[in-house]
Amino acid sequence: MGKAEPAADLEVHFIDVGQADATLVKSDDFTVLIDTGNWNSSAAVDYLHGQDITEIDILIGTHPDADHIGQMDRIMEQFEVGEVWMSGNTSTSDVFIRTLEAIDSSGADYYEPRAGEIFDIGDIQIDVLYPEEITGKANEESISLKLTYGEVDFVFTGDAGVKEEQEMVNAGFDLDAEILQLGHHGSNTSTSSEFLQAVSPEVAIYSAGAENSYGHPHAEVIAAAENAGAVVYGTDVNGTVIVETDGERYSVSAEREGVPVEGVNRCIDLNVASSAELQEIEGIGPAYAEDIISGRPFETIDDLEEIKGIGQGTIDRIKAQGLVCTGG
Structure with a gap:
């Protein structure tokens, strides 16, 4: 399927939600939210209100960890959500149970996307890269997506690991993209050299909390992305990072200046x-x-x-x- 010519500008906001993930994709015609931040914070909800968001066309929980679906129930309650995407993997956590209850009471459509499916949302194309099926490995089987707007592409992989990245490469998907969100908060369990070569990003962005206990990001991941030719941004250093594009060119702006470095206090x-x-x-x-x-x-x-x-x-x-x- 060819790339549609964009009729309106697109913004992708990699929101600073601490040691968690939340990415807002918006244009004049649609809004997509990929992950919702952590359960013990209102950062994602507050940011959406600050952007005057009232409706979300597609709300995506890449996997059921609390640092990715943490605020999904509150978002379902405070915004009009058309459709929810989740991997299908489950959790016994209170956060996951509250999320399911919120989805059920909202009346929103529910879908579990699978590798190879392609969706047109307004002027963007979404290619599902992973998973093809689920086996209960929640992190590894994160919903992974390529978003295409004109000639500009973004890749998101949640917490998928190097094994799953390799499966995406082996599947023959066109992974080439200008913007890559580094998997698993910049952990070395993701972002293999083979995957970086396939994506060949010009910009790499990770989401992590300042001085987090996991030591994210890992130095070897930052080095690998930079050696692959990417400019690296991190929410722990740069705050919210916004990519704006007209489908031909793009620009990157950050809330704060700073150079990403290896995390400390790793746990x-x-x-x-x-x-x-x-x-x-x-x-x-x-x-x-x-x-x-x-x-x-x-x-x-x-x-x-x-x-x-x-x-x-x-x-x-x-x-x-x-x-x-x-x-x-």
Whole structure:
């Protein structure tokens, strides 16, 4: 399908919502919101009101983590939402349950997009890149999209990891885009060199909280994006970042000047980390990582003893490594 000629300018706002994600896509004709910030903040809701938004045509929760769908219930209550997209993966969290209740009571349409589908929303084209199917891996199976407006393209991958990025590459999708939102808040579990080569972004933007406990972004990701020729922006340093385009040219403006640097105080949170991140923990391989994900939530590191095969010796080594927390 060819790229439609835009009739109106497009703005994409990478909103500063702390250690979370929320991206507003708007023109005179439509509004799309990709993720909604964290459950313990009103930043996304406040920003939408500040932009005089009253209606959202498509509200997308890339995956059910609380730092991506955290304010979805409040947004459903305060704005008129036409359609909600979610991956289909579930969670036992109160945030997820409140989200489902809000969707049900709103009367909005509900859809679970799948890889290969193409949608025309006003003057933009949305190509679904992932997932083709779901297996319960919530982070990894984030809804991933390519948004095309004239000759300018954006790629969003939520918290999808390098394995899922490679599947997008192997599927033969045209991933080339001017703007890339770096996956998983700039974590090294995402943004492989192969994926960067396929996207070849001119601008890379990540969303992270200042001095967050996860150490996002990771230095190797910033370096890789810059080495690929991209100018990097981060909400932790630059605040809200806005890309404006007429479909031929684009410009980038940031709330604050600053150069993204490696995060500090890095912590791998047992309750939200992906499988790949969990495997960076001393003594944790793929099988234990999946057991940890299935056994959430954990109040303390010592609670890992509930997992068959993890003994006190392993727990002591994990504590000595100093990389693990249980922040929720």
